Each structure stands twice: as structure tokens, then as C-alpha cells.
Amino acid sequence: AQSVSQHNHHVILSEAASLELGCNYSYGGTVNLFWYVQYPGQHLQLLLKYFSGDPLVKGIKGFEAEFIKSKFSFNLRKPSVQWSDTAEYFCAVNLGFQKLVFGTGTRLLVSP
Amino acid sequence: GAVVSQHPSWVICKSGTSVKIECRSLDFQATTMFWYRQFPKQSLMLMATSNEGSKATYEQGVEKDKFLINHASLTLSTLTVTSAHPEDSSFYICSAPAPSPSNSPLHFGNGTRLTVT
Numbered sequence: 143a144q145s146v147s148q149h150n151h152h153v154i155l156s157e158a159a160s161l162e163l164g165c166n167y168s169y170g171g172t173v174n175l176f177w178y179v180q181y182p183g184q185h186l187q188l189l190l191k192y193f194s195g196d197p198l199v200k201g202i203k204g205f206e207a208e209f210i211k212s213k214f215s216f217n218l219r220k221p222s223v224q225w226s227d228t229a230e231y232f233c234a235v236n237l238g239f240q241k242l243v244f245g246t247g248t249r250l251l252v253s254p
Numbered sequence: 255g256a257v258v259s260q261h262p263s264w265v266i267c268k269s270g271t272s273v274k275i276e277c278r279s280l281d282f283q284a285t286t287m288f289w290y291r292q293f294p295k296q297s298l299m300l301m302a303t304s305n306e307g308s309k310a311t312y313e314q315g316v317e318k319d320k321f322l323i324n325h326a327s328l329t330l331s332t333l334t335v336t337s338a339h340p341e342d343s344s345f346y347i348c349s350a351p352a353p354s355p356s357n358s359p360l361h362f363g364n365g366t367r368l369t370v371t
Binding site: 176183185242245 | 362
């Protein structure tokens with residue numbers, strides 16, 4: 143069965159530290175990849191997505207992700223985190239018509 | 255922009271009772287809506303696809319008689335948890351496909367936290 147793995151359940155960083163959240167998926171076909179963020183008390187929001195083309199994708203708020211097909215990975219990065227980045231981050235794979243498979247999420251806490 | 259409204263945001267009910275959760279698409283029509291469930295420290299799991307004017311499609315392992323889905327109009331889907339038990343306590347989230355053009359395939363509601371006592 144298709145699955146999405148996020149390696150870190152909890153990450154704690156200080157402001158200005160660099161961030162990398164891992165995401166691996168198990169599916170051999172063509173996939174669309176997403177990172178969503180959920181700030182406390184808010185709904186899921188799209189950070190960035192990859193459909194095709196340049197495997198390095200830039201999203202909102204300074205986030206970027208790199209699709210490495212050979213590694214089945216789509217890791218999320220940010221060079222310098224801010225306190226306002228405290229949230230839960232979900233990696234997701236679109237296997238068909240708008241049907242998303244999510245990872246377990248990574249809860250990020252950024253201390254000021 | 256397109257918004258999905260979910261109500262209630264939280265509910266506490268007694269074991270054996272039924273609870274209805276509403277999901278509305280505001281300012282756009284959604285012939286399809288998706289219901290997800292999230293247990294603590296676990297991923298969002300797709301429960302079912304709600305189809306306007308026809309039966310919902312349930313994912314494997316989801317009891318259709320327990321989780322009744324009704325998509326009566328192009329802007330409203332409801333999920334009813336029937337005869338709720340403590341193990342049904344979870345976070346339920348609905349979503350609807352974003353109207354094009356959009357940079358996201360789905361818009362999500364804020365979720366409903368259900369606690370069954």
C-alpha cells in the first residue's frame with residue numbers, strides 16, 4: 143500500500159536555526175507531492191507542491207523542498223526558522239484525483 | 255478565497271449517542287468532499303469520499319453504517335457518527351477540491367474534535 147513517512151515527530155529549534163524535515167513515500171508511479179502546515183487553531187494550508195519540472199520547489203514563507211526521485215524523498219527545508227513557524231507540518235502524496243495520502247506529521251516548536 | 259467551513263469545532267457526547275458534523279463550501283460548489291480522521295500522533299487518514307447526489311465511497315476498514323455521510327447539496331456534506339463509542343474519539347477534518355485556478359488541490363475545514371465519554 144502507498145504510504146508517506148515523516149521521520150521526525152517532534153522537532154525543537156531555536157530561532158535562526160536551519161530546518162530540514164524528512165519525507166519519504168512508497169509509490170513507484172508518478173506522484174504529486176505536497177507539504178501542508180497547520181498553525182495552532184487553524185486549518186491546513188498549502189506550503190508548496192511539486193508536480194513536475196524543477197525538483198527544487200520554493201513555497202511560501204521561505205520554505206523550499208527538494209524532490210529526489212531516486213530516494214523517493216521530498217524533504218522540506220528552511221534556512222532560518224522563526225518563532226512564527228511553530229506549527230505541525232504534513233507531507234502528502236496525491237495518487238489520484240485529489241486523493242491525498244498524508245504522513246504522520248511533524249510538530250515543530252521554535253523557541254525565541 | 256475559497257473556504258471550507260466545518261461545524262462544530264468540538265463536541266463531547268455520551269457513549270451510544272449520535273453526532274453530526276457539517277462541512278460547507280463557502281463561495282464555491284463542491285460535488286465531491288473528503289472526510290479525514292486523525293488520531294493522536296497519527297496521520298490524517300482518508301475515511302470516505304462524499305459525492306453529491308450519490309452514495310459515498312468508503313475507504314477500506316471504515317464502517318459505512320457507523321459513519322453516515324450525506325452530500326445533499328453542492329455546498330454541504332455531513333458526517334454522522336452513529337452510536338458513538340470512546341474509540342471514535344478523534345479529530346475529523348473535511349476537505350473540498352479547490353475551484354480552479356488554485357494552487358492547492360484541496361481546501362480544508364478547521365476540523366472537529368470529537369470526544370465520546
